[in-house]
Amino acid sequence: MDTENKSDKYNKIDLWETKDILESILESQLNAVASIKKLIEELNTAVSKCLPLLENGGRIIFAGAGTSGRMAAQESSELYPTFSWPKNKSLFLIAGGHKTLTEAVENAEDNLSQGELDAKKLKPTQKDIFICIAASGRTPYTLGVLRTANLAGSLTIGISSSSNSPLLNESKIKLFSNTGAEVIAGSTRMKAGTAQKVILNMLTTTLMIRLNRTYDSYMVDLVATNEKLNKRAAYIVSGISNVNLETAHEALNFCQGKVKLACVYLKYQDLKKAEEILIENNGNLRLCLDSNKS
Structure with a gap:
């Protein structure tokens, strides 16, 4: 699995000088962001397909587990204060429920049927957009959400750092960020997580611009609460x-x-x-x- 491999580049990193560790982590993060350049066409397609759905009452629904789920929650929660995007039109599903925003819930991400059930509760339609995030592309919970959304005819967008994974294979729009092995093997909160956040920033911000929720580069639909x-x-x-x-x-x-x-x-x-x-x-x-x- 792409995201679980150990890279020889970081052998014996625990013996390195602190400055060398820091520089290596920074380099890996920059490389993760650079990998997204190859996704511009796919992201352009995603925006063009999402716009008419949102203009006709569709919702953006984010889904994930662990780090990916927290990323989904963050993206969902920021659309209202930044762009006045209706709260009932931006939702998120996270394995284990809202409790997992601050702590791990054992085996939550392994429950495919719970992902299916959580998605069904939202009564998905053909107007809805499901953005499903999993670094490995194999997280059962997220696949459960994805499959339910596909059955409902919703537009599904998969974000993963593992090529040829079930998440990408089954998503209608596939966003593969080729971030490769992590500095700490399997710690996908790092490069894969950074790539996920940048992709979400690009996708949602461009959508809000196209939905007339900015003027020039001004945040003209912000909700001023302080x-x-x-x-x-x-x-x-x-x-x-x-x-x-x-x-x-x-x-x-x-x-x-x-x-x-x-x-x-x-x-x-x-x-x-x-x-x-x-x-x-x-x-x-x-x-x-x-x-x-x-």
């Missing part, structure tokens, strides 16, 4: 609308903290019209601001 984010929201409105921070804060307060609405409101000085224009343009702030409606 002082830091309130300040960030004001800086964004100020930068886009070319107003001072005081005016930006006033507009945000008037628009209940919604960045896009505040920007459109500042252009038209009419809240109802701003709301209507945002709806007409499907939340695309660029189209709203380029509109010449009086």
